[in-house]
Amino acid sequence: MSTTENTPSDDGMADFGYSQSLDRSIGKFASFAAGISYISILTGTFQLFYFGYAFGGPAYWWSWPLVFAGQIMVALCFAELAGRYPVAGSVYNWSKRLAGPTTAWLAGWMMFTASVVTLTAVVLAYQGTLPLIWSGFQLVGDGTGETDFAVSAVIWGAVLVAFTTTINALGVKLMARINSAGVFIELIAAVLLIVLLAVNIVNPPTVLFDTQGLGAGTDLGYFGAFLVAALASAYVMYGFDTASSLGEETVDPRRTAPTAILRAVIASFVIGGLILLFAILAAPDLTAPEIGSVGGLQFVVLTVLGGPLGIALLISVVIAVTVCALAVHTAAIRLMFAMARDNALPAGARLAKIDPKRKTPVVPAVLIGVASVLILVVNIGSPQIFTAVTSVAIIMIYIAYLLVTVPMLRKRLKGEWPGPNAGKDGYFSLGRWGLPVNIVAVVWGTAMAINLAWPREDVYGAGVLSFIAPIFIGAVILVGLAWYLARGRHQTGTLPEHMAKNLEEAP
Template identity: 75%
Template sequence: MGGTEHRTDNGLAEFGYSQSLERSIGKFASFAAGVSYISVLTGTFQLFYFGYHWGGPAYWWSWPMVFTGQLMVALCFAELAGHYPVAGSVYNWSKQLAGPTTSWMAGWMMLTASIVTLSATALAYQITLPKIWSGFQIVGDGGGEYDFAINAVILGTVLIAFTTLINALGVKLMSRINSTGVFIELVAAVVIIVLLAIHIHNPPTVLFDTQGRGAGMPLGYFGAFLIASLASAYVMYGFDTASSLGEETVDPRNTAPAAILRAVTASFVLGGLILLFGILAAPDLTDPLIGDVAGGLQYIVLLVLGGTLGKIILISIAIAITVCVLAVHTAAIRMMFAMARDNALPAAAKLARVDPRHKTPIVPAVLIGAIAVGILVVNIRTPEIFTAVTSVAIIMIYIAYLLVTTPMLIQRLRGEWPVHDPEDRQSFSLGRLGLPINILAVLWGSLMALNLAWPRVEVYGERWYLRWVAFIFIGFVALSGLVWFRLRGRHKLGTLPEHMADNLEEAP
């Protein structure tokens, strides 16, 4: 089969693989995968309180700042998605751009981060469900020292069990549920924006009100703003999920790049407007509950829209959280499958096995779900783990992204990128803008990873091990993984026979 034919049927032989996953995802479903991972309703409602607590109303400006930086990364990824529409996007992209150690580390960091993100996102149920119905507060009344944390673990475990089951049953069911949930989320986001806009109480000038935040801090308000900006950085990532499902997407070379850019742009617009009108509609911007984990944006919605309408909106947010966790779980499965298919993980043959009936890797679905629940349990006696777990996951994803954008920049500087292939005419290309965009993507990723990891008491609390959790946990994950790979893993690398391209002449 020739190269042109591969471009037509999206075959995988040019990458050395046979088609083992079911190719059934269309344009909206691909877009929905990226949107649901970012999930502006989940992120903005889960973390608004944190940003507002440290930055006041002016924290809003962190949203366009983070979008600008992440757009640079998304543009690089869109270009890669057009060239390499393969499962486990970050891992396989890095494999094409750098050596085996770099690509393995990119995949390992992204896989670990995705599992931690799965746990962190599942905790968002606790912030929303008890406000819909008090019966969701299963443990105590929420006022006890550990009521909040223990209940969060219970609700999160139920959610992860659900996403494990759905992912085990196949990509078609996952895609239908995800697309339906995203449609509801998009409609709900527009409704929230309109309803909050109708109830505007404050003038736009409040967006420049710092409320005295940062007083006494070494960098003044700028230091407080950097902390507040984490709330936006925690939300706007995961847009590469659209490409991670490339082997299951129809016409992925054209669909995936567009889905990545549409997902990040739509999330920016909708999320930015929700935050904007939420601040402008708040009856009293000095209300301490706005910047408290027990209040936040949900509190504003209930105050402004009233109990019944507010709770309907919160139900939509709960749906958004559900499909967000589903998308994160799906992306983690594809990463584990992609690495196992290359014999790059222990027990690779079992992890890479695709169930013949459901056309999905079932063992990774169950294993990832079990590990994520185990991470949740840590939250029971340490409520501060909410912020710590989220931060660690995001930092690792930023690092994984850097292990793609940095080798890509090196190739550009060497004149080796873009790939000069006449059959890539329909693939997304940045053209002459590629180099400056790539430089900005690397600079942004490096600075934001440092900002996220900085061991601030304000972010991680007084306990030393929580303040340094990013360096301790990420260092342990990176070092232990690297030791295994260098001593054993790299010697076994190679596509498993059952996943090898049928026409070996076309395979690298």
């Protein structure tokens, strides 16, 4: 690896062969907020607690520290990369510098596809909380009809997508202000919720080992049930690379982005873990069927706290869902822009065009918004299919992460990473811990991808749906690579309008 890549002259984009076209205005807190809002503890825990509890009972809580232990290894690898390559579309650009162009394109394509579906899944969380705040938020019927819940969810989801599209089209400054304010409220609400649940504990810590007999009579016993329950935690703790994906718009990104990534993961682990822990310990009746049903954590909060206080905390959840959707949409836009700037997508010049006034790629914002709304419609007639595809999207993100950590490990083993100046340039470096951390990150990512993709009727549905993971992912890979190998690879290259002006400075 060249010295130029390891010790860039400044934070300008010429080091990577690009011109500075985005608005560099994001500060330290906004960078941290981008990462933690994508993870979004209140969104993830309130949306998925019921799933983990239904399959694992109170003992499912142990999946939270387990997933954190694996994901922090990935985050450490990403932090090292973020200090050296703070470029939009982080996963795509990292893979491009660690592996070949085909691997990088596949990493970006899978991450992008998964991000669009993830945005759709996040906005559906409105429906799980809004009607509990006020019955009038149930826009269709009273919620008991066959399609009442799904149709209302699609309407609310479309409203939220319209909001995130508008904000992202207006510019990164407005997005960062709204996102930072939302994260600030979310953090305060999360800490308040932890305290209130803690003072209402009624169960002893021993309940955390209660399996409620789940998995009994099966080949793997509770271990098999726990592997399924762990998916709830795996579905939450990702997206921390968003802080680096906004690197081109961040002040002093080489130092800010690595710190933001690690702080986002650690803060999410601590806050989310305490919410789940105290919710289980404070639940009056751990056998209540409502806890293992959609809205399980909302049920616990309203049961324990009740009244205006419980409603106020649910309003904070709505705010968290809003900024989570905003962050997911923002990250998807940066990834699409990064690939389009390299002419690695159809109509690349159009997709990579920056609005001269707002300094943001408007076309990707609109296209991603439209695509998400179209996917939302599937939820009305086939919610089970949508749930399965959403789950598969998370697998694709884990695979995209592997398309970074595996090439990184390969370079470490060949002595080509992180280079002779690692640690001396003042940027984040794992030093001698880099190899073992990288190995664990790869092993963890592989194991979790297999666990996520394993055909399970309870997760994906019966019959052919249980194999939706290999079918859907295979289709995404085949369609994407068919275009790339037939046409894309022959046209890939930095578009002239985005090329560094001082080419002699570019590697």
